[in-house]
Amino acid sequence: MSISRPDILVTRARPLGFSPFPILTTSSGHIRPILAVPRRHMTRVDVPNLLAWQGCLHDLPPGWEPVGMYGSWRKGQVIIAEDRRPRVAIAWERRAMTPVLERTANTVAKAHRRAVGASQVSPPEPCGPDGVVVRLVGGPTEIAIGVRRVAQAQATIVYRQLSPGPMVEFRRLIMATTAVADDEAATWSIHGLRVDLPPYWRTEGIQVLAGFVRGVWFHYPHGKERVDSVLILRRYACASHLLAGRDLVTWLTSQAEKQEVTTVHDTTATSAHLTLTGPGRTWWRRLRRRPQVRHLYAWVDSESDRLTVQETTGDGEPLAGLRARVGSPRCAFLSTQEATGMP
Numbered sequence: 001m002s003i004s005r006p007d008i009l010v011t012r013a014r015p016l017g018f019s020p021f022p023i024l025t026t027s028s029g030h031i032r033p034i035l036a037v038p039r040r041h042m043t044r045v046d047v048p049n050l051l052a053w054q055g056c057l058h059d060l061p062p063g064w065e066p067v068g069m070y071g072s073w074r075k076g077q078v079i080i081a082e083d084r085r086p087r088v089a090i091a092w093e094r095r096a097m098t099p100v101l102e103r104t105a106n107t108v109a110k111a112h113r114r115a116v117g118a119s120q121v122s123p124p125e126p127c128g129p130d131g132v133v134v135r136l137v138g139g140p141t142e143i144a145i146g147v148r149r150v151a152q153a154q155a156t157i158v159y160r161q162l163s164p165g166p167m168v169e170f171r172r173l174i175m176a177t178t179a180v181a182d183d184e185a186a187t188w189s190i191h192g193l194r195v196d197l198p199p200y201w202r203t204e205g206i207q208v209l210a211g212f213v214r215g216v217w218f219h220y221p222h223g224k225e226r227v228d229s230v231l232i233l234r235r236y237a238c239a240s241h242l243l244a245g246r247d248l249v250t251w252l253t254s255q256a257e258k259q260e261v262t263t264v265h266d267t268t269a270t271s272a273h274l275t276l277t278g279p280g281r282t283w284w285r286r287l288r289r290r291p292q293v294r295h296l297y298a299w300v301d302s303e304s305d306r307l308t309v310q311e312t313t314g315d316g317e318p319l320a321g322l323r324a325r326v327g328s329p330r331c332a333f334l335s336t337q338e339a340t341g342m343p
Helices: 101-116 167-176 239-243 248-254 283-287
Strands: 024-027 030-033 049-053 056-060 064-071 075-082 085-094 131-137 143-150 155-161 186-190 193-197 201-209 212-219 229-237 261-267 271-278 292-301 306-314
Touching: 049 064, 049 075, 056 085, 056 167, 064 085, 101 131, 101 143, 101 155, 131 167, 143 167, 155 167, 186 201, 186 212, 193 212, 193 229, 229 239, 239 248, 239 292, 239 306, 248 261, 248 271, 248 292
Parallel strands: none
Antiparallel strands: 024 030, 024 201, 030 064, 049 056, 049 186, 064 075, 075 085, 085 155, 131 143, 143 155, 186 193, 201 212, 212 229, 229 306, 261 271, 271 292, 292 306
């Protein structure tokens, strides 16, 4: 079975009723920033600020967060900001050929030297065993550029300061980065939604609004182009108001289509597991009497008043429930390996 892309990714964000600030919107896997809302009141310095995107994991300083993501697993870029102030641009590319780091750093520096008003590029300085740093000097500001090669993932990562900052902080960001290969399990952690997925799950986009996060992943078995499963994660704030006194099974059933039949497998006061079985989405599946089955897991984090809904569909093996392990209004951890789960 070949699964078409689900019609849930929007090209223009619309604010929820209780907030006029759309943050990000997605289209065809690309995410475009619309407006970044200051989150100083939501930042926790006691929790690691991890950004895991497209197989690369970065340990960001407190208060830093992504405001724009572009590209794919193979090649792309993410823009990091702090309270609407651009900080760092991180670009990656996966290819078997190992580049000369010094030459790559000088090429990137020369391409941006005129934009920052620098007169020269400093000699390359080592940054850990597999990275180098150069600085654009002689201008009104001093900007640093770093390059690192993660050999086991065949990934080359380029870091470019967008505004002046401490070199110690910049070097720590470079050396703390890790990356995984194409056939390894990957962590995805962005805008408070964090999940560990087996190999060959690739994101198709993420939508972030005030009080709501939705992410979509496709599974490409053994790296093939044919998709066999789709994973959708939704994280809602104000769960008590959303449920309005209803239990999870009643609320989930109200979201089902009229022709779908509900089968409840397990339910508690704060969690539920059920499947929704309906007619095939295409005439070919209906002709062959192959129903469309959606596997739903839902749970409530009472401490942070968050509701998470996990939906899996397709002919592939459905993922087990990703249950919340640590409740936090700013971050969560989802895992297929153990019971684990915020916007």
